[in-house]
Every structure is written in structure tokens, then in C-alpha cells.
Amino acid sequence: MRQVEICFSPELIHLHDLEGKIVVVVDIFRATSTMVAALANGITEIKTFASLEECRDMGSEGYLIAGERNGVTAEGFQLGNSPVAYLNNQYAGQKLAMTTTNGTLAISKSQGAYEILIGAFPNLSATVSYLQSRDQDVLIHCAGWKGRFNLEDSLYAGALAKSLEATHTSEEDGALAMKALFEKEGHNLKGFLSQASHAKRLQNHNIESDIDFCLTLDLYPSVAKVESEVVKWI
Numbered sequence: 001m002r003q004v005e006i007c008f009s010p011e012l013i014h015l016h017d018l019e020g021k022i023v024v025v026v027d028i029f030r031a032t033s034t035m036v037a038a039l040a041n042g043i044t045e046i047k048t049f050a051s052l053e054e055c056r057d058m059g060s061e062g063y064l065i066a067g068e069r070n071g072v073t074a075e076g077f078q079l080g081n082s083p084v085a086y087l088n089n090q091y092a093g094q095k096l097a098m099t100t101t102n103g104t105l106a107i108s109k110s111q112g113a114y115e116i117l118i119g120a121f122p123n124l125s126a127t128v129s130y131l132q133s134r135d136q137d138v139l140i141h142c143a144g145w146k147g148r149f150n151l152e153d154s155l156y157a158g159a160l161a162k163s164l165e166a167t168h169t170s171e172e173d174g175a176l177a178m179k180a181l182f183e184k185e186g187h188n189l190k191g192f193l194s195q196a197s198h199a200k201r202l203q204n205h206n207i208e209s210d211i212d213f214c215l216t217l218d219l220y221p222s223v224a225k226v227e228s229e230v231v232k233w234i
């Protein structure tokens with residue numbers, strides 16, 4: 001059997017061996033949910049950037065530019081970090097450059113893995129099927145919040161580890177704990193995660209519809225994968 005393990009924050013990624021593994025980066029509120037929404041609605045590719053400046057410069061290369069810091073759209077950017085902005089194929093056919101507070105950092109810290117996927121609830125089952133079709137062990141890399149553990153990314157990690165049970169074992173305590181939490185609370189994602197500190201933070205920005213979207217399961221049948229530093233829909 002293959003293995004599945006969880007890294008709870010980019011600050012802890014140095015404790016995990018990335019080599020030969022498929023890393024699934026997850027930032028439920030909201031970066032990876034937004035990437036999945038954008039790609040499912042016709043964005044052709046996403047380039048991610050750590051800095052606002054580098055990302056903003058991509059505007060002159062024909063990219064739509066999305067920049068967010070601390071939950072709000074950064075100055076000079078066309079878009080922030082809202083998944084619902086991309087629904088109804090609003091920006092279909094365009095390329096996107098994106099930078100966010102936590103999510104893009106987790107992607108850059110996953111370099112060195114065998115493959116990098118982008119995880120979100122709206123394509124959870126597609127990601128499970130893809131991972132089960134591959135021979136590699138899986139590392140779920142939670143973006144967390146500014147280096148700290150967060151509930152929503154960890155609960156997604158539990159959902160993914162639980163869904164992989166037929167093919168992947170989890171021997172470490174983190175994965176066992178999150179599978180147990182998902183078994184207990186997974187039927188009430190929205191109610192349970194309304195207590196999460198990040199959900200409360202984002203509620204102050206009036207983005208209820210974003211939170212609803214981020215916690216909706218299995219809207220899309222495809223997988224988001226980082227290929228040559230670009231996120232694509234496969």
C-alpha cells in the first residue's frame with residue numbers, strides 16, 4: 001500500500017521528504033479553491049507569485065492579475081482571491097497571474113516533489129481518483145494561516161486521507177487525527193468550519209458566498225496540477 005501523510009503548515013515542510021511524492025497543496029479559504037474555480041471556468045493557466053510586484057508586472061504580458069493580502073484585493077490588481085469571481089466563465093480563455101497571503105507560498109515550498117496538485121473540496125473526488133491511479137505516496141501540504149495550523153485545510157486533508165483508504169495507509173498521528181475528525185464532522189462541513197478562525201476573519205469581509213463555494217463538494221471532474229510552474233486543468 002502507498003502512504004499518505006499531512007504537513008500542517010509551510011513552516012513544517014522541512015520535516016517532510018518531498019522526493020518521489022505527489023504533494024497536494026491545500027488552502028481552502030481561499031487560494032486553492034479559487035484556482036480550481038478559475039480553471040473549471042475556462043482560465044487556461046495560472047502562474048503563481050510570492051510577491052505582489054512580480055505578479056503585477058504580468059499584466060503587461062497579457063495576464064489577468066489577481067493579488068490579495070490579508071483578505072482584500074491588493075492595490076492595482078484586477079481581482080483578489082474570490083472563487084465566485086470566476087464563475088459563469090467570466091474570464092474564460094485568459095491566463096491568470098496570482099499572488100495570495102498563504103496559498104502561493106505553500107506551492108513554492110512544494111517544489112522538489114514528484115508532482116504537485118492543487119486541492120479543494122469542489123474537485124475532491126477527481127483528485128482522489130487521480131491519486132489512486134498513480135504509484136506514488138501522497139503528502140498533503142496545508143497552507144495554514146501565516147505559518148499556523150488551520151482547521152479547514154486540515155479537515156480537507158482528513159477528507160482526502162479518508163477517501164484514499166482503499167489504496168493508501170496513514171501511519172502518522174496527524175493523518176489519523178484528521179481522518180477521525182473528518183469522520184465525525186464531515187457531514188456538517190459548513191457548520192463545523194464556521195468556528196474556524198479563518199472563516200471568522202473572512203466573514204468580516206462579507207464573503208459568505210465564497211465560503212459556501214469553498215465548502216461545496218465535487219462540482220468538477222478534473223484535477224489541477226502544477227506543470228513547469230504553471231497550474232493547469234487536467
Ligand SMILES: O=C(O)[C@H](CS(=O)(=O)O)OP(=O)(O)O
Pocket residue numbers: 027029030031032068069070071072081100101102103104143145146198201202
Ligand atoms: O484571501 C484569503 O482567503 C486569504 C487571506 S488571509 O489568509 O486571511 O490573510 O489568503 P490565502 O492565501 O488564500 O490564505
